[in-house]
Amino acid sequence: MTKLRSIAFIAFSLLAALAAPAWAQTLPTLTVTSPSGTVTYDRDELEAMGLVSIKTSTPWNEGIVDFEGVPFSVILDKAGAEGTMATVIALNDYSVDIPVSDFADFNVILAVKRDGDYMPVDDQGPYFVMYPFDANPVLQKQPYYGRAVWQVKAVSVE
Secondary structure (H helix, E strand, O other), rough: HHHHHHHHHHHHHHHHHHOHHHHHHOOOOOEEOOOOOOEEHHHHHHHOOOEEEEEEEOEEEEEEEEEEEEEEEHHHHHHHOOOOOOOOOOOOOEEEEHHHHHHHHHHEEEEEEEOEEEEOOOOOOOOOEEEEEOOOOOHHOOHHHHOOOEEEEEEEOO
16 A cells, blocks of 8 residues: 555656646746847856855845845846846836946845745745845935845846
């Protein structure tokens, strides 16, 4: 009977995996569009660019949070995206314009992890534009809070 249950469990697991939505079977992606073209990166490709950490408080999380991500300026450089304004677009099509100068001036990252774990879509993931709010008092207000977009899916640079 144990062998039969094992076979049934394996069969059920395979059927469940096949029935899972496409987004659950693939790594989240980020699409970067600019006059020079469009590039799409998955999470592994983003992480290969090099992760840095920002430990900061935010209006949306309790206490000091450790965000790990790729410096936004590195992502744009790798994509060959040049311009003065970046429109960051979330999964729900919410969008915010961010001056490209912010990325270098404030060491903004595209966070892929929060406190060591990947962020799920239903909790600010898969990607979160993060400013080091605690590092500079000027960042602890609008418009910077409004530029910290979560559930990021795309960036368009002009």
